[in-house]
Amino acid sequence: MTEKQNKTEQAKELEMLMEAFDQFNKASIQLEEKYAIIEEEAKKLREEVQEKNVELSKLSTLLESVLYNSNSCVIAVDEEYNILVKNPVAEKLLAELGDDKFLVMLEKYSRSGVFDHEEDERTLRVSVGLLDTEEQKGYVYVINDITHLKNLEMERNRDEKLKLMGEMAANIAHDIRNPLGSIELFASLLERDLHKNESGMKLTRSIIKGVRTINAIITNILIFTKEIQLEKTEQYVADIVDDVILYMQHLMRDKNIRFKNLISEDDKISCDKELFKQVVMNIIHNAIDAVEDNGVITMESFTDNSSSGFSVNDNGSGISTDMRKKLFIPFQTTKAKGTGLGLAIVYKIVKAHDGNITLDSDGKSYTTFKIELPR
Ligand SMILES: Nc1ncnc2c1ncn2[C@@H]1O[C@H](COP(=O)(O)OP(=O)(O)OP(=O)(O)O)[C@@H](O)[C@H]1O
Ligand SMILES: [Mg+2]
Structure with a gap:
């Protein structure tokens, strides 16, 4: 190149x-x-x-x-029931029920839905949702204590039943009373005619006694069904109790019952005296029936800022949970000769005074009724 x-x-x-x-x-x-x-x-x-x-x-x-900040108990668990998250209300409920009871309850409701759970005399409404994401499977529980709501519902049902049964009882009582009067009159005439026939007289006396017993029951029913007219005055609880005990002492004596009177001389209630004698009488009558020989019935009174009242305690048979639920409903009785009206009348009178009646019993060895009236 x-x-x-x-x-x-x-x-x-x-x-x-x-x-x-x-x-x-x-x-x-x-x-x-x-x-x-x-x-x-x-x-x-x-x-x-x-x-x-x-x-x-x-x-x-x-x-x-x-x-x-939710007022409901909220808790999420995985499929093995390990707790993933819980709020303070859940922590409180867990502490109250204990881990075991709490977990047993959750495991019982392992499907989505809303369930009412009864636990230790309270009702918990358990809403269950499924936790279903790719990373986490399990359940979310929202739990609310609805015992108060349930009690209100029961009270409302009881009031409705009381009203219906009252109407029915008034009609029946009215219809029975007239023929009963005639039976008693004819039996008295028969007794007079049979004055020399001892066994015949005995029979007619039995008829008259039976008729009077039925009459007494009907009188009770009429008190129960009547619209209550209150004549309220300030009364010493001790006076009411003394009157009632005087009237009932023979029954207590028959059964060797000791009556412990712890009523304070100063405690007063604002009430209709005659109706309240009825209240005390019905409760003490039940206590007498409930105790064995040598039973003890104790009455106490109290006064605080907003209310005053008294309690009646006996060491008798107690009242079962089942009976407790229907105690104030008329005609609920466990006695062969009971009408089941005593406590229904008590309830009606106490409510008419805007008062409150509560019951404490272990179902086997004691019963205490407490009556509170507003001051
Ligand atoms: N102190 C008590 N101890 C145990 N059981 C009681 C007591 N008080 C009430 N009871 C129960 O409650 C039921 C209802 O009482 P309630 O006074 O209303 O009716 P009763 O006593 O059966 O009949 P009545 O009073 O009309 O003659 C009774 O049958 C009894 O089983
Ligand atoms: Mg009774």
Whole structure:
């Protein structure tokens, strides 16, 4: 190759190199531009993620606050019943019931739905939801104590039943009373005619006694069904009790019952005296029936800021849980000769005074009725 040819070749190579540099420069400018765009987008994305994180954290704080401030017990568990999350109300309920009882209750309701759970004389409404995400399976429980609601419902049902049964009883009582009067009159005439026939007289006396017993029951029913008209005055509890005990002492004597009178001389109640004698009489009558020989019946009175009243305690047979639920419903009795009206009348009179009657019994060895009246 001549020198001239050689130079031309070099010039060509230089030109190609220059061109390559030129293209490289262009490509690198394009790259820089693209990089700037990408960087801009990455910045935007970072900002969006940051915003989402802030939102997420706010939402999580809100959810936490909802959970922790809820008045309901909220608890989530996995499928093996390991606790995942619980709020303070759940912690309290757990402490009250104990771990075992609590878990037994949760395991009993391992399907979605709403269930009423009875536990230690209270009712818990258990709402169950399924936890079903890719990461976590289990159950969410929302539990509320609805004992108060249930009691109100029972009270309302009782009031409705009282009303219906009262209407029915009044009609029956009215219809029975008239023929009963005639039977008693005819039996008295018969007794007079049979004055020399000892066994005949005995029979007619039995008829008269039976008729009078039925009459007494009907009188009770009529007191029960009548609209109560109160004549309220301030009364010493001791006076009411003394009157009643005087009237009933022969019954106590027959059974060797000791009456412990712990009524304070100063305690007063604002009441209709005659109706309240009836209240005390019915409760003491039940206590007399409930105790064995040598039983003890104790009465106490009390007065506090807002109420005053008294309690009657006996060491008799106690009242079963089953009986307790229907105690104030008329005609509920466990006695062969009872009418089941005594406590229904007590309840009606106490309610007419805006008072309250409560009962405590272990179902086997004692019963205490407490009556409170507003002052
Ligand atoms: N002190 C008590 N101890 C045990 N059981 C009681 C007591 N008081 C009430 N009971 C139960 O409650 C039931 C209802 O009492 P309630 O006075 O209303 O009717 P009764 O006594 O059966 O009949 P009545 O009073 O009309 O003659 C009784 O039959 C009894 O089973
Ligand atoms: Mg009775």
